[in-house]
Amino acid sequence: xxxxxxxxxxxxxxPRTCLACHQSLTRGEDHLCTGCRAQxxxxxxxxLPAADNxxxxxxxxxxxxxxxxxxxxxxxRGRVQHLLHQLKYQGxxxxxxxxxxxxxxxxAACGLGADVQLIVPVPLHPRKLAKRGYNxxxxxxxxxxxxxxxxxxxxxxxRNSYTASQTRKSRxxxxxxxxxxxxxxxxxxxxxxxxxxxxxxxxxxxxxxACAVQLLDAGAAAVSVATIACADR
Numbered sequence: 001x002x003x004x005x006x007x008x009x010x011x012x013x014x015p016r017t018c019l020a021c022h023q024s025l026t027r028g029e030d031h032l033c034t035g036c037r038a039q040x041x042x043x044x045x046x047x048l049p050a051a052d053n054x055x056x057x058x059x060x061x062x063x064x065x066x067x068x069x070x071x072x073x074x075x076x077r078g079r080v081q082h083l084l085h086q087l088k089y090q091g092x093x094x095x096x097x098x099x100x101x102x103x104x105x106x107x108a109a110c111g112l113g114a115d116v117q118l119i120v121p122v123p124l125h126p127r128k129l130a131k132r133g134y135n136x137x138x139x140x141x142x143x144x145x146x147x148x149x150x151x152x153x154x155x156x157x158x159r160n161s162y163t164a165s166q167t168r169k170s171r172x173x174x175x176x177x178x179x180x181x182x183x184x185x186x187x188x189x190x191x192x193x194x195x196x197x198x199x200x201x202x203x204x205x206x207x208x209x210a211c212a213v214q215l216l217d218a219g220a221a222a223v224s225v226a227t228i229a230c231a232d233r
Contacts, residue, residue, distance in 0.1 A: 018031070018032055018033040018036055019031050019032055019083060019086065019092065019094070019095050019098065020032055020033070020036040020040070020079045020082060020083055021033060021035070021036055021079070023035075030098075031094070031098040031102075032098070036079060039079065040072055040079055040080065041072055041073040041075060041078070041079075041080065042071065042072060042073075043055075043070050043071065043072065043073055043230060045068075045069060045070060046067075046069050046106065046107055046110055046112055047110065050066075050067065053067075053068060055068040055069075055070055055202065055205075055225075055230060056068050058202070058204065058205040058233070059205055059208075059209060059212075059225075062205075062209055063209050063212045063213050063216070063223075064216070064222075064223075065212055065223050065224055065225055066194070066222045066223065066224045067112060067224035067225065067226075068202070068205075068224070068225045068226075069103075069107065069112070069224070069225065069226040069227070070202050070226070070227045070228070070229060070230035071099060071102075071103040071106075071226075071227070071228055071229065072099075072228060072229040072230075073229065073230060073231075074201055074229040074230060074231040074232075080228075080229050083095050083099070083228075084200060084201065084228065084229065087136045087139065087200065087228075088132075088136050088200065091133070091134075093134055093136070093139045094139075095139070096136050096137070096138075096139025096140040096142075096143060096200070096228070097139045097140070097142050097143040097146075098143060099140060099143060099228055100139065100140040100141065100142060100143020100144040100145075100146070100147070100228075101143040101144075101146055101147045102143075102147075103143075103144065103147075103226070103228075104143060104144040104145075104146065104147025104148045105147045107144075107147075107148065107226075108147055108148055113144075113147075113148035113150060113196075115194050115222075116148060116150050116194050116195075116196045116224065117150065117151075117193040117194050117195070118150065118151055118152070118153060118156070118189065118190060118193045118194070118195050118196070119141045119144055119145050119148070119150055119151070119152035119153075119195075119196045119197075119198060120141070120152065120153055120154075120156045120157050120190070120195055120196070120197050120198070120211075120215070121135055121137035121138040121140070121141040121152070121154055121157075121197075121198050121199070122137045122157070122197065122198065122199040122207055122208065122211055123135065123137075123154075123155075123157050123158050123159045123182070124137075124159060125159045125160075125161065126159075135154065136200050137198055137199050137200055138152075138154045140198055140199075140200065140227075140228055141154070141198045144196070144198065144226065150196075153186065153189050155185060155186065156184065156185060156186045156189045156190055157182055157183070157184060157185065157197070157211060157214065157215070158182070158183055158184075158185040159181055159182055160180075160181060160182070160183055161180070161181045181210060182210050182211050182214045183214060184214050184215060184217075184218035187218045187219060190215055190218050190219060190220045191218065191219035191220065192219060192220075192221050193220055193221055194220070194221055194222040194223075194224065195215050195220045195222070195223050195224070196223075196224045196225070196226055197211045197212060197215065197223060197224070197225055197226075198225070198226045198227065199225075199227050199228075200227060200228050200229070201227055201228065201229050201230070201231055202225070202227040202229070202230040202231070203230075203231045203232075203233060204233050205225075208225045208227075212225065
C-alpha cells in the first residue's frame with residue numbers, strides 16, 4: 001500500500017508519458033498508453049506461415065533467410081514514424097528496448113524465438129555511432145533478447161564504410177551502397193548458430209541482406225530478420 005502511494009506521488013511530480021502520444025500514463029500502463037497500444041498498425045506477420053508472409057518475398061532468390069519479422073507498419077506522419085524519430089534523433093533509447101520487449105513477448109508466445117541462438121543488431125559506422133551516442137538497432141536487440149531469453153552481441157558485426165543515407169535510393173542503389181560495407185568481426189560468436197539480425201526499418205531489405213550474406217559466409221547455421229517496422233518499397 002505504501003509502495004503504491006509512493007509510486008503515485010512520484011508520478012505526480014515526474015509524470016510518465018506515452019512514448020507515442022506524450023499523454024500521461026496511468027497506473028498499469030508502461031511506455032505506451034492503452035489507446036496507442038490499440039491503434040498501432042501491427043503487422044501480425046509472425047502469425048502467418050512463412051510462405052504467406054509478404055516480407056519473405058523481399059529476400060527470395062537473394063539470400064536464404066528462415067524468418068522475416070516486423071512488428072509494425074511504417075506510415076508517414078503516424079505514430080510509428082514518431083516513435084522511430086524519437087528513437088533515432090531524440091535520444092529516446094527506451095523506445096527501442098520497450099518495443100523489443102513487447103515484440104519479443106509476442107514472438108515467444110508463438111514459439112518463433114525457440115530456435116534463435118544469438119541476436120545481432122545492424123551496426124552503425126563508428127563515426128555515426130559517436131555522433132548519435134548509441135545504436136538504435138542495439139536498443140531493439142536488447143529488448144528482444146530480454147523477452148526471448150537469448151543472448152545478443154552488439155559487436156559481432158561491424159560496418160567498415162560510412163555510407164550515404166538509404167532513404168531516397170532504389171533497391172539497386174541501396175544494394176550497391178551496402179554490398180561490401182559489413183564484416184563479421186567475431187566469427188566464433190556466430191558459427192553454427194541461428195542468428196537473428198535486427199534493424200529499425202525494413203524497406204527493400206538491402207542492408208539486412210548484406211548482413212545476412214556476411215553472417216552465412218562466416219558460418220552461421222541460419223539467419224532470420226526482425227525489425228521494428230516495415231515500409232512499402
